[in-house]
Amino acid sequence: MNFERIKEKLNILADAAKYDVSCSSSGSKRANKNKGLGDSSGMGICHTYTEDGRCVSLLKILLTNHCIFDCAYCVTRKSNDVKRAAFKVQEVVNLTINFYRRNYIEGLFLSSGIFKNADYTMERLVLVAKKLRLEENFNGYIHLKSIPGASDELMREAGLYADRLSVNIEIPTEQGLKLLAPDKKREDFIKPMRKVKNEIIQYKSEKKLIKSTPIYAPAGQSTQMIIGATGETDAQIMYTSAYFYKEFQMKRVYYSGYIPISHDERLPSIGTDVPMLRENRLYQTDWLLRFYGFSIQELLNKEHPNLETDIDPKLSWALRNLQHFPVDVNYADRRLLARIPGVGMRSVDKIINARRYRKLGWEHLKAIGISMNRAQYFLVCASSQFETKDRTAAQLKSLIMGTSSSKWRGAYSSQLNLFESNANVTVS
């Protein structure tokens, strides 16, 4: 192998692939068989973290950064003057195997710029996965990007070798997409997504009858949106996200704060801060939807199209709905416990287990590890000391904020104004 040339390609094609957020390597069920290489049946592992604090779990590269499209938000767009490179199929296979054997990675995340057409590109991605599985007996994790517009046959084959498939919907709204990616249509994203969804459903039903049914995309599919590039509201983002969770049984929707990369007047200018706080609040909302039993209408609606930046979305919901509180931790059901600000799902489990043996007081809750700073105003327990004052939401908020310190504190004042300016958007 010519290591110098590989190094050059790797630098170009890893740099171009880094804007894909997903690095998950969990949720697959592919165990090591016949003394082969690799195993992805356990939990995901982050093998290292970059200096921006993101996990490195997969070798995340593009097959090529040649592209026929010209999407404004993308570094690999046709009109951008950057160095271009392309890996040979065998080169990607060798890199993956050798990195994997040294315990650097959990597997491969392969994406690509679109050269010639969708199917031509997709075919090559599938070929890499096929070689890894059949020639190298590789059982590590493979995440393939579905190329928008790829044919159903190729998507079917992709799922036989990959653990996860994903297409990025890129921009939360259709108008935004039209503005920034005139070559792309939402139907093109949806088509492979729908195929994968149907294949997964089919696999699950056939598996019940025939045990040897070949495994199909065991880690499901995911998608990603760029936020802060087109002035959309948090509600628009999260309603889109909720739709994809429901309609396509997505395992994950990722939110990627827009990183300014070009002087295009349709986009925030270079030097604009990456909206990391907003990203954080969106992920918190996503968690509330998936694990805490909240519905999207409760968190974001016509009256509240944007999330509050200075407090987390659960606390924000609680302050708007004080009639549900205080909750008695010794009697309330799981669903209600999960709604107390400062109590996470792990604490909910612990509370439910612990209260079978005795009534819980403040000292037990503290030892279990709930965040008292927020939780104390929203619950009662086996103790005579509890909040008796009837405070308003505003009073509670200032009390809680006065006693907490957030790493985002510096970001509030300036960002608040920025977000409130585009708040007048209707919600479907």
Add this chain to the structure above:
Amino acid sequence: MIDQYIYDGTFEGFLTAVFEVYDRKPTRVKIVSERLVTVNFFDEEHTIYTDQAKSDRVWKGIEYRIGKKAGNLIYKAFLSEQSDREQVLLRIIKKGFKGENVTDNFADIDVLRLTNLVKIVGREKHRMDAFIRFRLTKDNVYFAEVEPDFDTLPLNAIHFKNRYADQKWLIYDRCRNYGIFYDLKTVNYVQLEISNDINSSLAAPFYFTHDEMHYQDLWKNYFKSTNIPSRKNMRLHLQHVPKRYWKYLSEKQP
């Protein structure tokens, strides 16, 4: 006056000590590893000799009467090497034998401590699964050195055996001076003399294959290229990859 039961620091030794506690019924007892023992004028010292039969009896009793899950937690907590582990585990075992719940009664202070010990050991085990970096030696063995905070290699063995079934590998704990070696069939505990210059870049070509250096170099390059400078967050970076682990991380080498 307290009876000090001094054992050899092994799990079997600890279980033997537990056996002796039930056998001799001391009023006040402290089980101490011989490495951590301090001479105390008022305490009476008893040396406990590890006895496989006694240890097995206690282990079976734990699994049968307290449960397999509890046994698993007790073993993991023991690997934490924390100074209070023997006392906490003895109390847990006593409570368990009396029929109290010791796995999810989180209002009990010992159960919480047990959970906490299991958690820190589990986290360190997971870190080792992640941070171990193999280097291919000229003998065709994938070799890695580690210095885990706790004694986690027994827990890591299965993970690596399942994953690298078709390559020989050796993971060596430099703190505790033992390693686990997989010879394509089974994993065994080994003790070795490792020369001091193995990590010097000058001596590397002597021990490791030619391609090894290239792959380390590619990996370092990948690590740099995949970073997004405009999102730089060193605090988060250090939280995930604390400095004490950098010594053996290929991507962190100069």
